[in-house]
Amino acid sequence: MESRLAHGQAIHEEDGSITASDVRDDVLVARAESLLGELRDAMPNDALVRIVAEASSDGEAMIMTVRIGELSIVTDPAHVHEDVALLRNSLDVAKPFRRVPIVWQNGTAAILLHEAHGHPLEHDREALQLPDWLHADVPLVMRRQSFRDIPLLRMQHVRVAQTNAPFAIPEDHIEVRMVDGGTYDPLSETITLRVSSSSIGAFEFSEARANIVFLGARGEPQRYPGVICSREGQELVVGSYAPALITTFR
Amino acid sequence: MIYRKQGHTERWENGTLIRVSESGAAREEGEFFECWPGQSASRRVVESSSIEDVVAAVAKIECERLILMRGAAHHEYGEQTWREETDRLHASIVHGSFRALVDSTTRRLDDLFLVASALHRIEGEREAPQHLRIAPNVSAAVLPFLKDAKQTTGGVDGYGNPITGTSASFYRPSYRVRPVRMLFNVALEHEQTHIDDDLPRAVALLAPATGIELRVLIEDKARVYASSIRVEKIAAVATERIWYPYGAGSFGAEMML
Numbered sequence A: 001m002e003s004r005l006a007h008g009q010a011i012h013e014e015d016g017s018i019t020a021s022d023v024r025d026d027v028l029v030a031r032a033e034s035l036l037g038e039l040r041d042a043m044p045n046d047a048l049v050r051i052v053a054e055a056s057s058d059g060e061a062m063i064m065t066v067r068i069g070e071l072s073i074v075t076d077p078a079h080v081h082e083d084v085a086l087l088r089n090s091l092d093v094a095k096p097f098r099r100v101p102i103v104w105q106n107g108t109a110a111i112l113l114h115e116a117h118g119h120p121l122e123h124d125r126e127a128l129q130l131p132d133w134l135h136a137d138v139p140l141v142m143r144r145q146s147f148r149d150i151p152l153l154r155m156q157h158v159r160v161a162q163t164n165a166p167f168a169i170p171e172d173h174i175e176v177r178m179v180d181g182g183t184y185d186p187l188s189e190t191i192t193l194r195v196s197s198s199s200i201g202a203f204e205f206s207e208a209r210a211n212i213v214f215l216g217a218r219g220e221p222q223r224y225p226g227v228i229c230s231r232e233g234q235e236l237v238v239g240s241y242a243p244a245l246i247t248t249f250r
Numbered sequence B: 001m002i003y004r005k006q007g008h009t010e011r012w013e014n015g016t017l018i019r020v021s022e023s024g025a026a027r028e029e030g031e032f033f034e035c036w037p038g039q040s041a042s043r044r045v046v047e048s049s050s051i052e053d054v055v056a057a058v059a060k061i062e063c064e065r066l067i068l069m070r071g072a073a074h075h076e077y078g079e080q081t082w083r084e085e086t087d088r089l090h091a092s093i094v095h096g097s098f099r100a101l102v103d104s105t106t107r108r109l110d111d112l113f114l115v116a117s118a119l120h121r122i123e124g125e126r127e128a129p130q131h132l133r134i135a136p137n138v139s140a141a142v143l144p145f146l147k148d149a150k151q152t153t154g155g156v157d158g159y160g161n162p163i164t165g166t167s168a169s170f171y172r173p174s175y176r177v178r179p180v181r182m183l184f185n186v187a188l189e190h191e192q193t194h195i196d197d198d199l200p201r202a203v204a205l206l207a208p209a210t211g212i213e214l215r216v217l218i219e220d221k222a223r224v225y226a227s228s229i230r231v232e233k234i235a236a237v238a239t240e241r242i243w244y245p246y247g248a249g250s251f252g253a254e255m256m257l
Helices: A026-042 A082-086 A109-122 B052-057 B110-119 B136-145
Strands: A002-004 A008-013 A018-021 A046-057 A061-070 A071-075 A102-104 A134-137 A141-143 A151-157 A159-161 A174-185 A192-196 A203-208 A214-225 A229-233 A234-237 A241-249 B001-014 B016-029 B032-037 B065-077 B081-096 B099-102 B183-186 B201-205 B212-220 B221-229 B242-244 B250-251
Touching: A018 B110, A026 A046, A026 A061, A061 A082, A071 A082, A071 A174, A082 A174, A102 B110, A109 A134, A109 A151, A109 A159, A109 A174, A109 A192, A109 A214, A151 A229, A151 A234, A151 A241, A159 A214, A214 B110, B001 B052, B001 B212, B016 B201, B052 B065, B081 B110, B099 B110, B099 B136, B110 B201, B136 B183, B136 B201, B136 B212, B136 B242
Parallel strands: A002 B032, A018 B016, A102 A174, A159 A241, B183 B250
Antiparallel strands: A008 A018, A046 A061, A061 A071, A102 A241, A134 A159, A141 A151, A174 A192, A192 A203, A214 A241, A229 A234, B001 B016, B001 B065, B016 B032, B065 B081, B081 B099, B201 B212, B212 B221, B242 B250
């Protein structure tokens, strides 16, 4: 077992610099410990679990990462039972990846839009061209991982929604159930996604983001449990919601 | 036993300066690891030199990413105490569709200027020549992946133990992480030390090193191009070494394949 306590403050000086130190605020530390208790009470006892409780002047957060085998999810006490059930049902056998249409289930399309739409916006690139029936709400705000870090313009959440979208699943397709992670390279405008669970098992693909074509969507946005976004070494949780989505490659 | 650390860093990250002062402690008991911020009333003041002069010196280079860091720390583990200075430079420079990476120290800016100059003359992609030189800033990145690279004697590890050529050493980059076994200040010796200065030279990394296959920028007299190389069949390694901040330290040297 590993246990870490951290506290501190960052003062933004008039000249634009930041002065940070590990000053303790007893009220915030007590609040974080209370949140940690909630996380401990809710965590499963038969998996590898990492719990993080944060209390700051910017707000509070409870983050629980659960790993079973090669798969992991990021959840919280309110969703841990349903998310761990998804994790347990996602252990499957790998087959070769083919460049066929993809059906993004369980809110995983939020990760696709996170990489292909959200990160480019952070880098001041053009927004991804979306069909009229698809909307992506990706507010950018200044965020930092800790008092030691410089705030960066980062995604607060990715909320994808559809209105009267078509939805016809092609016969030959891959169904994605969980995504382990992804990257966006601003130089090549390429995204890479590491799918951890799908109808063909785990696979990874890289594609120019302009080559992603949206074919259809269905249902209400579903919360995806599992997005810790890392940029410039700062890891932040990004809330992710998306309906079932069908894409193909140009 | 409890490990304690107090330190101060100045970090320049893409236009913003942040000064961080902190102290902390860590304890290990078998598989249990715990750390917490220190609240010692007798906090030692650890000064580090200003980084702003370095920022001014590299202002002419247009970087996609520029991170400069200087710091100093005081460590205690049991009866042992030691002081450590940290000095890092990380930059990425873009030209067209190519990105060059520079990892060095703020006291050695030559690499940054040379790489920036070469990258701006890049002509495109070419196959790597059969024989070439590898500059120290590139060879340092690949040394941690070479089985013949050895730890260099000198300094102390994360438990305050002397780093020797034979003992196991433990790397502790922060009080917040459990020390891990790692080779410090790796270097490679070769019976041949003469380098043919007429050969094309890999002068920069175009992607992070993750093994012995590297994406590099090659300078061949007036020509500059991108290529992929495999660092094997090493024909010579020069004796002059330069320290680079890869892993727990790496001594790059001019190398010939």
